[in-house]
Amino acid sequence: MDRHLLSINDLSASEAIQILNTASELSKISDGPMKKLPTLRGRTVVNLFFEDSTRTRISFESAAKRLSADVINFSAKGSSVSKGESLKDTAQTLQAMGADAVVIRHGASGAAQRLADSGWISASVINAGDGTHEHPTQALLDAYTIRSRFPDLRSNFNGLKVAIVGDILHSRVARSNVLLLTKLGAKVTIVAPPTLIPVGITDWDVDVSYDFDSAIKNVDVVMMLRVQSERMADSFFPSEREYSRGYGLDIARLNSLKDSTIVMHPGPMNRGLEISAESADSHKSVVLAQVSNGVLVRMAVLYQLLGGAAFSGEVSA
């Protein structure tokens, strides 16, 4: 595996499965009273968050702590320094503090790549969401959650049918999931109003549908996405009510799913908009499993990146 985790494209299918297998083994160890594992004792993990986050930051923090790493939370919210400058200054500070891994979330697509390629730091960089680009650990924890519900899937997802529904345009979760699920062999259908489908969709190995009701017949997984109002400068649909009627997972649509189908959502949920409260709380929903699996998968990623001999990275001033 590469020294950084910036994109799902950094992983081969077998490396991704390796991470899922590591997470499975960690789940067996952490059944029952979870004590700290000594594996990353003396390593420092910095959570560098330029954007709001609850679950991802907490998830990375508890993953690092369960492996006995030291965790520094660096919330850069409110910084008004221009982006390139501040990222460099921050990176050099982190380098001086001796960070072994930097978990970065940033509103600009490509920020994690910039940090990794800059030569400012020798730490491993983990992308925890960059703009509308990628969120690889979310895709890995989603794949882990799917695999735990469909035990037939071991080293590939051949034959699995997945519908990813909603705000594809602004969703880094969707992009990372499409890359990972198709890499593992799943059949992915994108469902959204035309305004929320990215222009480059033809480059993705997916089917596109504008009709939610027909697209979710026979799928194994329905992955709902959050409508990202904070990234919407223009209006992409006439009203919330109309969006909800066309692309919200309400009780009628939930009941039309196969018995074995699971409903996923990366959170935070807009209840009543893209997903109704009944659907979010139904027995088909694996939303809470996604959260707890997130810690296991991030432990696996940290272990893969930091658990072995240190990389001898060159650092330029």
Add this chain to the structure above:
Amino acid sequence: MATVLDAGEIGRALKRIAHEIVEHNHGLENVVLLGIPTRGAFLGTRIANFLGEIAGPVPVGTIDITLHRDDLRLRPPRPLLPTNIPTSGIEGKDVVLVDDVLFSGRTIRAALDALGEIGRPRSVQLAVLVDRGHRELPIRADYVGKNIPTSALETVRVHLSEIDNEDSVEIMAGA
């Protein structure tokens, strides 16, 4: 390269270890076997099968020690191996750890730490197929298939039919 144990000798050694476990623990009521993957796990299952013939069924599982190793930083990350703790658990049990070769003792130290994460056994015993000496920690085995004096430069290879197509123990000259 010299073969020091053949298939028959390995079988007899494991059977003797099984008898010693029953004798030492006055039965099997409180005994749990935990093999250390990869080959210790197979040996644990084999000893459990012998115990089944001699004295009755005994819980058997595996415990991976990778996350507790003290040499993680010396090599690239290693894949984790399966941990399967029997449903009876290890709390208050007499746990017998099973491994193929006892050398520096560092694997067993890591295994003791891994056990500590799971519970508090009443006692921990150690069964190994081969004790080759050169301990770096104050650790000894309770049950030994064969003591093999070696030079620190030599390598001891254990082959088991479950993954290596044959049962044998060999000593190879050092690199």
